[in-house]
Amino acid sequence: MKYLYYPGCSLEGTALEYNASTQAFMKGLEVELSELNDWTCCGASAAEATSFLLSLALPAYNLAMAEEMDGSKEILVPCSACYLNLKKVEEKCRKDPELHDKINTILKEKNLHFHGQVRVRHLLDVVAHDVGPAKIIPRVKNPFNDLHIAPYYGCQCLRPYPVFDDPEEPRSMEPVIKAVGAKIHPWNMGGRCCGASHMTTKPEVALELVTGILKAARGADAIVTVCPMCQMNLEAYQKKISEKAKEDLHMTILYLPQFLGLAMGLTEQELRLDLNLSVTKNFRAKL
Amino acid sequence: MNIAENMDIEKVAATLPEPVTDSLAVIRNMVSACIQCGTCTGSCPNAFAMDLTPRQLWYNVLMGDKEAIFHSRTFFLCSVCYCCTLRCPRGLPLTEAMSALKQTAAKENLAPYKKSIRFYESFMESVRRHGRVREMEFMTLYFLSMKNPFIPIQFVPLGIKLMGKRKVFFEIPSKGSGVLESIFRKVEALEQG
Numbered sequence: 001m002k003y004l005y006y007p008g009c010s011l012e013g014t015a016l017e018y019n020a021s022t023q024a025f026m027k028g029l030e031v032e033l034s035e036l037n038d039w040t041c042c043g044a045s046a047a048e049a050t051s052f053l054l055s056l057a058l059p060a061y062n063l064a065m066a067e068e069m070d071g072s073k074e075i076l077v078p079c080s081a082c083y084l085n086l087k088k089v090e091e092k093c094r095k096d097p098e099l100h101d102k103i104n105t106i107l108k109e110k111n112l113h114f115h116g117q118v119r120v121r122h123l124l125d126v127v128a129h130d131v132g133p134a135k136i137i138p139r140v141k142n143p144f145n146d147l148h149i150a151p152y153y154g155c156q157c158l159r160p161y162p163v164f165d166d167p168e169e170p171r172s173m174e175p176v177i178k179a180v181g182a183k184i185h186p187w188n189m190g191g192r193c194c195g196a197s198h199m200t201t202k203p204e205v206a207l208e209l210v211t212g213i214l215k216a217a218r219g220a221d222a223i224v225t226v227c228p229m230c231q232m233n234l235e236a237y238q239k240k241i242s243e244k245a246k247e248d249l250h251m252t253i254l255y256l257p258q259f260l261g262l263a264m265g266l267t268e269q270e271l272r273l274d275l276n277l278s279v280t281k282n283f284r285a286k287l
Numbered sequence: 288m289n290i291a292e293n294m295d296i297e298k299v300a301a302t303l304p305e306p307v308t309d310s311l312a313v314i315r316n317m318v319s320a321c322i323q324c325g326t327c328t329g330s331c332p333n334a335f336a337m338d339l340t341p342r343q344l345w346y347n348v349l350m351g352d353k354e355a356i357f358h359s360r361t362f363f364l365c366s367v368c369y370c371c372t373l374r375c376p377r378g379l380p381l382t383e384a385m386s387a388l389k390q391t392a393a394k395e396n397l398a399p400y401k402k403s404i405r406f407y408e409s410f411m412e413s414v415r416r417h418g419r420v421r422e423m424e425f426m427t428l429y430f431l432s433m434k435n436p437f438i439p440i441q442f443v444p445l446g447i448k449l450m451g452k453r454k455v456f457f458e459i460p461s462k463g464s465g466v467l468e469s470i471f472r473k474v475e476a477l478e479q480g
Binding site: 009010012013014015016038039040041043044045046047048049050051052053054055057058061102105106107109110155156159160162167168192193195196197198200201202203204205206208209236274275277 | 332333335336363364366367368369370372373382386387389390393394402403404406407408410411414418419420421422441442445448449452454455466467469470471472473474477478
């Protein structure tokens with residue numbers, strides 16, 4: 001299996017471990033990733049809050065560059081915000097030829113043309129469906145039979161485009177978590193919002209949302225995520241949240257490829273577990 | 288209750304500019320089939336913090352009540368989770384309509400939303416300069432634009448943690464390669480055009 005790879009800006013900064021673990025995990029499965037040359041920002045949630053056209057032009061620029069690359073026409077994206085921005089331009093251009101032309105007028109500034117020939121895929125979609133339990137099970141070296149995992153999907157890999165999972169009751173992570181022996185923590189918070197960038201501009205609102213998620217995860221050994229924004233919101237404010245809630249809500253938060261990679265015998269160093277902001281002593285004791 | 292982002296209302300009240308009215312017509316079209324059922328409000332994870340519920344906001348959009356809309360903090364409290372869009376029985380693009388309200392507020396630089404507007408603009412400025420966002424530069428630009436020393440102080444503990452892990456580095460804002468400059472310019476020209 002081969003994919004083009006779009007890491008996105010967070011994976012070069014606050015989510016370095018998501019980048020390292022995605023690459024290590026995929027290598028372990030003999031999946032080949034070719035990073036998109038000279039990729040740029042997808043616009044995140046900021047372009048959309050300032051300009052509709054810019055919020056489509058930025059991802060379209062990257063997809064147009066992807067079309068010029070040889071090899072796979074499927075582009076793997078680990079960050080849910082990047083995924084949605086890239087997916088959105090793919091979907092909108094297909095349905096709206098006038099908008100498609102307008103986007104290409106902009107891309108002409110860079111001598112590029114977006115044809116609509118690449119398919120945008122979220123990492124979770126690829127892990128759950130292209131890789132799947134069948135390729136993971138034979139590679140498991142450390143089965144996690146004692147662990148209960150709360151799968152957290154967040155919003156933007158599920159909605160508004162229900163590409164690979166149920167956007168209300170997501171389940172796609174469960175078979176791959178079970179493939180490494182772990183049990184699923186029963187909860188209904190997997191697709192609930194973490195507050196996204198409210199954590200910076202309206203922290204009181206985002207903290208409330210994250211508190212609800214951490215409380216619902218009580219009893220689990222870890223929450224597993226597939227988005228840098230979700231990961232940061234869930235892991236970085238646990239002390240403050242615990243103090244305010246007057247109970248210990250500390251919880252291990254791992255990226256999905258980190259968790260699966262550990263079971264496959266990849267080292268903590270390869271998966272950059274040292275960069276996570278919340279891995280509890282209890283969790284470490286069970287590894 | 289309808290004080291947006293704790294800012295001075297009187298200043299904006301008299302000065303909502305003409306383009307606000309024009310862009311409001313577009314947004315009104317987006318929600319024109321709204322039946323006021325309230326599914327959006329029931330689905331919204333941030334409704335608890337809003338002064339107008341999403342349903343009430345759409346009512347005001349349908350009525351063209353720009354004073355009520357642009358004094359509400361509701362649309363900048365949309366965290367783009369798409370629950371309302373998914374569930375709306377009329378299939379309306381409600382999340383996009385929320386974003387269109389944010390875009391209008393940003394274009395007209397409406398004072399009540401200064402904090403959110405500066406935050407997103409600082410992010411885009413870093414992207415415009417370097418092609419990729421530099422997280423520390425973006426936060427520095429944001430702090431500088433807010434001119435309020437108490438805002439950066441809240442982020443010191445996390446900043447130190449992230450620098451300790453070598454995930455982010457102290458960065459003085461710089462000019463960059465301007466790789467996306469022509470795209471930004473073309474978008475601006477089309478939008479004015």
